Amino acid sequence: MAFQIESHSLHPMLGSHGHEELPDILDLLRSQGVSNCVPLLQLVVFGDQSSRKSSVLEGISGVRSPTKENLCTRFATELILRRASNMSVSVSIIPAEDRTSEDKNRLLLFSYPKAEIEELPSMIAAVTGALGLGSETNAFSNDVMRVDLTEPRQPHLTLVALPGLIHAENKQQSSEDVELVHSLVNSYMANARSIIPAVVSAKNDYAIQIVTNLAQKVDPKGFRTIGIITKPDALHAGSESEKAFLGLARNEDISFRLGWHVLTNRGRVDTNCSTEERHAKEQGFFLQGVWATLPKNWVGIGSLKSRPSGILRNQIIRELPSLIRDIPKGIEECQSASNSCILH
Numbered sequence: 001m002a003f004q005i006e007s008h009s010l011h012p013m014l015g016s017h018g019h020e021e022l023p024d025i026l027d028l029l030r031s032q033g034v035s036n037c038v039p040l041l042q043l044v045v046f047g048d049q050s051s052r053k054s055s056v057l058e059g060i061s062g063v064r065s066p067t068k069e070n071l072c073t074r075f076a077t078e079l080i081l082r083r084a085s086n087m088s089v090s091v092s093i094i095p096a097e098d099r100t101s102e103d104k105n106r107l108l109l110f111s112y113p114k115a116e117i118e119e120l121p122s123m124i125a126a127v128t129g130a131l132g133l134g135s136e137t138n139a140f141s142n143d144v145m146r147v148d149l150t151e152p153r154q155p156h157l158t159l160v161a162l163p164g165l166i167h168a169e170n171k172q173q174s175s176e177d178v179e180l181v182h183s184l185v186n187s188y189m190a191n192a193r194s195i196i197p198a199v200v201s202a203k204n205d206y207a208i209q210i211v212t213n214l215a216q217k218v219d220p221k222g223f224r225t226i227g228i229i230t231k232p233d234a235l236h237a238g239s240e241s242e243k244a245f246l247g248l249a250r251n252e253d254i255s256f257r258l259g260w261h262v263l264t265n266r267g268r269v270d271t272n273c274s275t276e277e278r279h280a281k282e283q284g285f286f287l288q289g290v291w292a293t294l295p296k297n298w299v300g301i302g303s304l305k306s307r308p309s310g311i312l313r314n315q316i317i318r319e320l321p322s323l324i325r326d327i328p329k330g331i332e333e334c335q336s337a338s339n340s341c342i343l344h
Helices: 007-015 019-031 051-059 101-108 118-128 175-189 211-218 240-249 275-285 289-293 306-343
Strands: 042-047 076-083 088-094 143-149 157-160 194-201 225-230 261-265
Touching: 042 051, 042 175, 042 211, 051 157, 051 211, 051 261, 088 118, 118 143, 118 175, 118 225, 175 211, 175 306, 194 211, 211 225, 225 240, 240 261, 240 289, 275 306
Parallel strands: 042 157, 042 194, 076 143, 194 225, 225 261
Antiparallel strands: 076 157, 088 143
16 A cells, blocks of 8 residues: 555644644545545534434535435445535546455546536446445445535535435345445444534434434544534424423433534425525524524524534644644554565
């Protein structure tokens, strides 16, 4: 395993930049394969199937996800957001470690002819095909789709969207699929440098959703988990369920240091409405009923966009000393393991 970044140069490189440039440095380390040896900082969005994780991604990134959410949930998708004067989009595949050399080479050569953000559904479908996923083959993969997006108004963030958690096997999803998805989710969440937006749907009793349980296992003190409640507009006004989810949003039941955030979702009638129309409708919802009692920065897509940037920046600053210490050692261990495999 070869790295273009020399370990002895990492300390000055990381230590001499301002906070605005830190996400770019982390992305440079990730692009050079350092994340295979040392956990880097990122936001990992996860939840049950059909919990509307796509609304969270849209809220943070401004990128509208495909209507058919199952297209997004067959594999992990890394969305690299960077601010730049010109807009650009590129898509690539990071092969899983257990792929054959032939498969790795084929997937590394993957390209999409028209990489524009409006083409995201088609790009996901193309990656799905390249990975050999389908109803009659494997349903999920531990390969990674990487989308690099630069725009003048983008925050500096790295988002990872994970497949939805499966509670039980069925005709479309085998026991092996259940195990693969849970293993994939746990591997990302176990990274102590990951911020975890844990998505809970208000359409189902949160006590039976395994999202918060998993988050509490990997983050028992709640230091790096922010809870996200979706579909509050599906609750009946004045119902016990609405009261329960309101208490959850107030951090009264399952408590996270980073608190909770509440989003509405595009309904079937909203599929073709503009982003501005969607935001206006959501703002109207949070100005009435019990949801109007929550602080304005705890609700809506508009305020969600600013929260992860600040959370991640603070996490980077907090973790920077240990990251500087870990990178040279991690690279050395990876290179030693690689050399050992070659010798044997």
